[in-house]
Amino acid sequence: MWQWFHKLGSPKWFFGIAGRLMPWLGWSALIVLTVGVVWGLLFAPADYQQGDSYRIIFIHVPSAYLGQSLYVAMAVAGVVGLVWRMKMADTFIASATAVGAAMTFLALLTGAVWGKPTWGTWWVWDARLTSMLLLLFLYLGVMALRGAMEDPDVRARASAILVIVGVVNIPIIKYSVEWWNTLHQPATIKVTEAPSMPASMWVPLLICLLGFHLLVAWLILWRMRNDILLRERRARWVRAWVLAQ
């Protein structure tokens, strides 16, 4: 296991393995997402109350889920980067931030579009929506902080600390709907209980969730490979790889 940990810290090894994984991830993301979205939007039954507008769930839930889980993954990478000074951890943070921000933005956008016909408003300052907006600002803050710093070591340390500190917001987002009165409803899909929707609805939702994970993994690996090339541009293996292209 430690050997694997050491390997993960090697940009060259990671670059190679990511390059081999990417086509598999990219194609499976395309297939799984197509199946999930087509099933969800065209074949899943309508809801008895909301009719067809509930179908936004097939985009909203995966993007909201990934917006949060990517942040947690970045915080783990932040700890690894601070404690073990692993360069790849910073590469991950640099690459995942924009993807996480995009997912969070998509969740807020789809939520607003759904909220208008369902609740009667685009936006309300309840605990769930506000904490999710804070998550978007945290992502943007990490991006701004990274952009403002020249020295790579200082940048890595500063952004890792910001990411770790900001992870406090994640349990607040998750439990906001249980701790306080919110307009947003509690979770439909739960780890501990049966989902409060029939299989004809949650199966395509789960497929979309899987497809989003694959897509995000593909995007992040792509960005990580670019980041590695840029960082290691003086390394001999990078020159050899570029010339071989």
Next chain:
Amino acid sequence: MAVEERHIMHPVRKRRLTIVLALFAGFAVAVSLAVVALQENMNLFYSPAEIETGKAPVQQRIRAGGLVAEGSLERDPDSLKVRFVITDNQGRVPVEYKGILPDLFREGQGVVALGELNEDGMLRADQVLAKHDEDYMPPEVKKALEESGRLKEGGDYPAEGMNHGNSGSSGT
């Protein structure tokens, strides 16, 4: 393996890990204290029971959330004016509203009304939002459930949806 592990958990790294964890723990405690101090303000709305016991300020804009009580909805035939009562099975608050109601609005549905509470305890609302619960089902299933009597009219699940202490659920 043991040698490897000692190498990974070098004293310097152990110290760094402690610092990072301490930093995080300190920040988490600070945020929790702030959130607990703001507890009252973190809620989007007052429940009818809170309003009845006088916890909500009078003649100030507040939000009240609850279920539209069965049989309480009165529509004015000549205008968009409506009156209804919201309840959480403990308290009841009458609401008056003029305007277009959201599609999901009906008796038994959870709603949040924004407006001013007058001295008689009536809420004069200028905005009514429908609250959606976490249950989704196709119309046929809903019909079948109603026929078999497994779904109570105005069922208890929207009431559960109104309640923030709703079951120890986790996940998204």
